[in-house]
Every structure is written in structure tokens, then in C-alpha cells.
Amino acid sequence: xxxxxxxxxxxxxxxxxxxxxxxxxxxxxxxxxxxxxxxxxxxxxxxxxxxxxxxxxxxxxxxxxxxxxxxxxxxxxxxxxxxxxxxxxxxxxxxxxxxxxxxxxxxxxxxxxxxxxxxxxxxxxxxxxxxxxxxxxxxxxxxxxxxxxxxxxxxxxxxxxxxxxxxxxxxxxxxxxxxxxxxxxxxxxxxxxxxxxxxxxxxx
Amino acid sequence: xxxxxxxxxxxxxxxxxxxxxxxxxxxxxxxxxxxxxxxxxxxxxxxxxxxxxxxxxxxxxxxxxxxxxxxxxxxxxxxxxxxxxxxxxxxxxxxxxxxxxxxxxxxxxxxxxxxxxxxxxxxxxxxxxxxxxxxxxxxxxxxxxxxxxxxxxxxxxxxxxxxxxxxxxxxxxxxxxxxxxxxxxxxxxxxxxxxxxxxxxxxxxxxxxxxxxxxxxxxxxxxxxxxxxxxxxxxxxxxxxxxxxxxxxxxxxxxxxxxxxxxxxxxxxxxxxxxxxxxxxxxxxxxxxx
Numbered sequence: 001x002x003x004x005x006x007x008x009x010x011x012x013x014x015x016x017x018x019x020x021x022x023x024x025x026x027x028x029x030x031x032x033x034x035x036x037x038x039x040x041x042x043x044x045x046x047x048x049x050x051x052x053x054x055x056x057x058x059x060x061x062x063x064x065x066x067x068x069x070x071x072x073x074x075x076x077x078x079x080x081x082x083x084x085x086x087x088x089x090x091x092x093x094x095x096x097x098x099x100x101x102x103x104x105x106x107x108x109x110x111x112x113x114x115x116x117x118x119x120x121x122x123x124x125x126x127x128x129x130x131x132x133x134x135x136x137x138x139x140x141x142x143x144x145x146x147x148x149x150x151x152x153x154x155x156x157x158x159x160x161x162x163x164x165x166x167x168x169x170x171x172x173x174x175x176x177x178x179x180x181x182x183x184x185x186x187x188x189x190x191x192x193x194x195x196x197x198x199x200x201x202x203x204x
Numbered sequence: 205x206x207x208x209x210x211x212x213x214x215x216x217x218x219x220x221x222x223x224x225x226x227x228x229x230x231x232x233x234x235x236x237x238x239x240x241x242x243x244x245x246x247x248x249x250x251x252x253x254x255x256x257x258x259x260x261x262x263x264x265x266x267x268x269x270x271x272x273x274x275x276x277x278x279x280x281x282x283x284x285x286x287x288x289x290x291x292x293x294x295x296x297x298x299x300x301x302x303x304x305x306x307x308x309x310x311x312x313x314x315x316x317x318x319x320x321x322x323x324x325x326x327x328x329x330x331x332x333x334x335x336x337x338x339x340x341x342x343x344x345x346x347x348x349x350x351x352x353x354x355x356x357x358x359x360x361x362x363x364x365x366x367x368x369x370x371x372x373x374x375x376x377x378x379x380x381x382x383x384x385x386x387x388x389x390x391x392x393x394x395x396x397x398x399x400x401x402x403x404x405x406x407x408x409x410x411x412x413x414x415x416x417x418x419x420x421x422x423x424x425x426x427x428x429x430x431x432x433x434x435x436x437x438x439x440x441x442x443x444x445x446x447x448x449x450x451x452x453x454x455x456x457x458x459x460x461x462x463x464x465x466x467x468x469x470x471x472x473x474x475x476x477x478x479x480x481x482x483x484x485x486x487x488x489x490x491x492x493x494x
Contacts, residue, residue, distance in 0.1 A: 006441060007433040009367055013374025014429035018422065020375060021382045027417065030410050038407055040418070047422065059371055070339065085241065085331060175407035182411050187422040 012056045015048035016063035023064075023071050030179065038176050041068070042097055043183050046124035049098035050105045050117065050188055057098015065091030083136055093131030100127040117188050121181030129173030133165045219340045225267035226341050229459040230350025236466040237338040243470035244330050250323040251481045252473055257330040259469060260337055269340045277332040285328055289321035315490060319482050348373035353453060366443050374432070382425060389420045 022028025022041045029037040045064055049057025069091060072084035084090040101124030109116035188194070220226075228236075240260070247253055264274045293313055342350075352369030359365040393416045405413075 002442065003433070003437050005367070005443075006436050007430075009370050009443075010374065010429040010433040010436065011426065012371045013432075014378055014425040016371060016375035017378030017382055018425050021379050021386070024379070025383065025386065027386060030407070030414055038411065040411070040414075043418075044422075051426075059368060062368075063372065063375055070335070085335070086245070178408050179411035182408065183415065183418050186415050186419050190419055190423060191426055 008052050008056050011052050012048060012059045012063075015044040015056075015060045019044040019060065019064040020067045023067055038172065038179050040176070040179055040183055042094070042124060042128045043121070043180050043187075045094070045097045046101040046120055046180060046184050047187055049102040049124070050120050050184065051191070054099040054102040057102055058095055059098075061094040061096070061098045062091065064097075065094035068094075083139065086139065089132060089135045089139065093128065093135055096131060097124045097127050100124060113192075113194050114185060114189065117185045118181045121184035122177045124184075125177030125180035126173065129169055129176060133169050133173070137162055137165045218343045219269050219273065220343075221268045223267045223341075224458065225263060227458075228341075228462050229453055229455055230342060230346040231353050231453070232455070232459045232463045233338060233342050234347075234350050234354060236463060237334060239466055239470040240334045241331060243473045244327060244334065247327070247473050247477045248323060249477050249480060249482045250319045250326065251485065252476055253323055253326045253330055256469075256473055257326055257333060260330060260333045264333070264337050264340075267337070267341050269337060273340060274333045274336040275329065277336055278329045281328065281332075282325075285325045289324045293317040293321040315486055316482075319486065323482070344376040345373065348376060349453060370443065378425065378428070381428070382421065385424050386417065386421055389417055389424075393417065 019028075019041055022044070028041040028043075029039055031037050042061075042064060045057055045061045048060040065087070069084055069087060072090065101120040104123035105116045105120035107116070108119055240256075244253070244256060247256065261271055261274070264271055348369050351372055352365060355363065355365035355368060398413075398416055
């Protein structure tokens with residue numbers, strides 16, 4: 001019992017560290033076209049949830065959220081980063097990544113472990129995208145909370161908020177969920193020594 | 205791709221110094237920065253924002269943290285900010301305040317617009333400065349202890365506050381290790397001819413090309429976690445009850461005074477904001493305008 005708890009603490013710490021490191025080193029951003037980038041910083045949360053359960057996923061999600069807020073404050077890269085200073089955007093949605101990924105994993109892991117890992121990756125990735133963008137959209141409706149722009153400026157922004165967010169969800173969110181599924185599958189399968197067809201890693 | 209990840213992990217940017225500001229209790233630091241950020245987000249008046257920014261910079265000077273270090277985050281966002289401010293000042297129709305400076309077709313610029321634009325830019329700068337100051341005076345172990353102490357009331361309700369703080373300190377301790385590990389992995393894969401982050405293909409193909417970094421990095425972290433768990437168990441770690449911090453954290457009167465100062469300043473900022481001091485100053489200087 002005690003050793004189980006210590007193990008959970010250690011794994012949560014290690015996965016939290018990866019999440020912080022991927023963010024700080026920009027290694028967690030896969031550059032795509034036109035300056036857009038896919039982020040995989042939420043993958044440690046998914047992996048922690050799959051390996052050690054929903055509570056560990058929740059804690060790692062919290063660490064991910066806190067450090068994305070700090071990153072946005074210390075080394076912002078664009079105006080949207082200022083929105084991430086708000087814990088409602090950066091922390092609250094991240095709590096749910098772990099539990100959702102774990103639920104998806106538990107639902108099918110008896111039938112096929114690799115399929116369950118893919119499902120966990122996709123569910124976790126989509127949770128992140130949908131909740132963070134949804135929160136941004138909600139807050140745009142109360143713009144004082146975001147950038148404190150004047151009322152008239154915010155009215156102009158509000159008109160385009162939801163279409164833009166929807167577009168981002170499709171063009172960035174779906175590939176991000178796929179990338180999360182790929183990495184979750186590769187890492188957990190290697191850790192638990194699960195065979196799923198592809199073996200070893202290849203350098204191109 | 206660069207190989208030096210250790211240098212890129214600049215999180216914290218902790219600047220060690222023995223100033224009274226550094227010695228403030230971590231609980232007070234965390235609570236104070238949260239208050240200051242909330243007050244700044246709610247404040248819209250230029251005069252008050254300038255005062256708040258000045259207060260942050262004076263505090264930084266007292267803590268012997270270079271002003272440039274605190275404001276370093278502003279640089280990258282400045283172009284966006286200026287664009288946003290210009291758009292807002294010129295295009296957005298708003299209640300005109302003070303003398304009209306430019307009126308041409310759909311463009312109108314009043315003194316009030318200029319003030320609002322400046323407030324927008326300075327609010328961002330003040331937010332970033334407050335955060336930068338916090339991270340330069342708070343070390344990582346201080347952050348972990350402060351979090352634990354702040355969470356400790358929740359422990360009575362059954363929340364594992366101690367475990368949560370332990371997770372945080374393990375995470376912070378692991379980051380430099382992982383940075384070194386990542387450096388080894390990237391060098392090893394590059395020596396095999398890997399070329400990360402470049403090349404063509406869809407998102408999935410690109411993610412797959414990063415797998416030779418991600419998989420060993422995750423596995424090494426998990427292996428380290430496993431050994432750590434074993435080591436903690438071997439040393440009879442039971443967590444929570446009866447464990448004390450190496451440095452006792454007690455709230456001294458200086459900590460209480462610092463907290464009350466920040467609290468008063470934050471509340472004052474939000475309250476003064478309701479009187480719209482910018483409007484009063486503009487009207488006093490220029491009259492009601494045209």
C-alpha cells in the first residue's frame with residue numbers, strides 16, 4: 001500500500017518534470033507550416049494517467065497548467081500568452097486531461113491494449129484542445145478578464161472569436177490529438193513491453 | 205537544432221541575493237504575486253498602471269534584481285502590443301474624451317484614445333514585470349515549501365497536501381536531469397544521422413520523426429522514477445505526518461507587513477480605478493474637448 005503511494009508520487013514528479021522541460025526547452029513543440037506548431041506538452045499527463053491512474057493524471061495536469069501559466073508570464077511569445085496568465089484558461093481545463101484519458105483507456109484496455117492507448121491519447125488531446133479553447137472563447141465574452149481591452153475593441157473581437165477558435169480546434173487540435181496518440185502508444189508500449197507490430201525506433 | 209537544453213531551461217531565473225525582499229516567506233510571495241496580478245488585470249487606468257509598474261520596479265531595485273531582467277519578457281510581445289494599441293486607438297469607435305487630435309474618414313484619435321493605448325501596453329508590461337520579479341526572488345525549493353504550507357489547510361479536509369508538494373519538488377529537481385538526458389539523446393540520434401524538426405510531411409510524419417527523442421526521454425524519466433520510489437521506500441519515507449522542513453518557515457512581522465502592503469496596494473488599485481482618474485486628469489488638462 002505504502003509502496004504503491006510512493007511510486008505514484010515518484011511517477012507524478014517525473015512526468016511533471018517532462019511536461020515542464022518540454023515547455024521550457026520548446027522540445028515539446030513540433031514545428032509545422034506557417035509558424036504554427038503542434039504541442040505535445042500534455043502527453044506526460046496522459047501517460048501518467050494511463051500508468052498510475054486518474055489522481056496522478058490530475059496532479060500532473062495541475063503541474064502542466066501552472067507551468068504553462070508561468071511560461072506565459074516569464075517568456076511570452078505572443079499576445080495570446082497573456083490569456084494563459086489567467087488560471088481559468090491555463091490550469092482549470094488541464095485538470096481534466098488525466099481523468100478523461102484514463103477513462104478512455106480503462107474502457108477498452110481489456111480488449112486491446114494498443115487500441116486503448118491510442119484512445120487515451122486522442123481523448124486526452126481533444127480534452128485539452130476543446131476545454132482550453134472553450135475557456136478562451138468564454139472569457140473573450142468578458143474581455144476585461146483577458147487583456148482588459150476597451151469595450152468597443154472587445155465587441156469587434158467577439159464577432160470573430162468563435163469561428164477563429166473553431167478553426168484552430170480543427171487545424172491544430174486534431175493533428176495534436178493524433179500526435180498525442182502516437183507518442184502515448186510508442187512510450188507506454190515500450191515501457192510495458194507490449195507488442196503492436198512496429199518494433200524499435202527508426203531514425204530518418 | 206541546438207544541443208544545449210540545460211541553458212534553454214531558464215525557468216525560474218532565480219537571482220540569489222540576500223535582500224530583505226528575498227527573505228520574505230514564500231507563502232507571502234506566492235499570495236502577493238497572485239494579488240498583484242489580479243489587481244493589474246482588473247485595473248484599466250493609465251495613471252494607476254504607471255504607479256503599479258513603478259512600485260514593481262522599485263521593489264525589484266530593492267531586491268537587487270536588474271530592471272532589465274524583470275522586463276525581459278516584454279521584448280518579444282512588444283510588436284503585437286503596439287499593433288493592438290494602434291488599432292484600438294485609431295479604429296475603434298469609443299466615447300471621445302479630451303481634444304480630438306485627428307479626424308479623417310473612419311479614423312479618429314482623441315487624447316483619451318492615446319491614454320487607453322498607452323494603458324494597454326503598460327498593463328502588459330506591468331503583468332510581465334510582476335511575474336518576472338516573483339520568479340527572480342523565489343527559488344524552486346522555496347516554491348515547493350510555500351505551496352505545501354499554503355495547501356496545508358486543505359490537508360485537514362483529506363487533500364494530500366504533503367504528497368502534492370513532494371511531487372512538485374521531485375518535478376523541479378528532475379528538470380535539469382532531464383535536460384542533460386535530452387542533450388545526450390539528441391546528440392546520440394544526431395550522430396546516427398537524425399534530422400529533427402526539419403523535412404516535409406504532415407503533422408503525424410513530423411511527430412513520428414520526433415519519436416527517437418521522446419521515447420528514450422520518457423523511458424529514462426520513468427526508470428529514474430522507479431529507482432527514486434525504491435530509494436524513498438528503502439529510507440522509510442512515509443510522507444506527511446511529523447516531517448519538518450530543513451529551514452523552519454515562520455511568518456515574521458516583516459512578512460506580515462509586506463503582505464499587508466501588497467494587499468493594501470492591490471485593493472487601493474482596484475478601488476481607485478472606479479473613480480477613473482484618467483478621465484479626471486484629461487478633463488482638468490483639456491476641458492471637455494470638442
